[in-house]
Amino acid sequence: ITQAFQFVSTGNAELGFVALSQIFKDGKVTQGSAWIVPANLHDPIRQDAVLLDKGKDNAAAKALIEYLKGPKAAALIKSYGYKI
Incomplete structure (x- = not known):
């Protein structure tokens, strides 16, 4: 997850699955754009x-x-x- 974030945050990848905590603070996305995978599409982690x-x-x-x-x-x- 950290490596995916590194690639995306540096622009070396156009998109990637990263940990929500890497881009989210106090109820909002803090950088870039995001699509949060709906909870009904996966088992809880x-x-x-x-x-x-x-x-x-x-x-x-x-x-x-x-x-x-x-x-x-x-x-x-x-x-x-x-x-x-």
């Missing part, structure tokens, strides 16, 4: 966070997981076009 056993005692890892569960992270995630 789930993105999850997990805390591995190796990090279970890592305070920073635990804090990140708790942050991701909170309202500030939810608002930020939504501002880039993702659904929670």
Whole structure:
């Protein structure tokens, strides 16, 4: 996805499928033009966070997981076009 965005954003490709978060902020497309694929044309794309056993005692890892569960992270995630 990042490489597709690089090609499109530099003009080396006329169009491409890129992550919505790369061109979307606060409810609008921030650069170029876009066609957002309607949700009824694809299965939801789930993105999850997990805390591995190796990090279970890592305070920073635990804090990140708790942050991701909170309202500030939810608002930020939504501002880039993702659904929670």
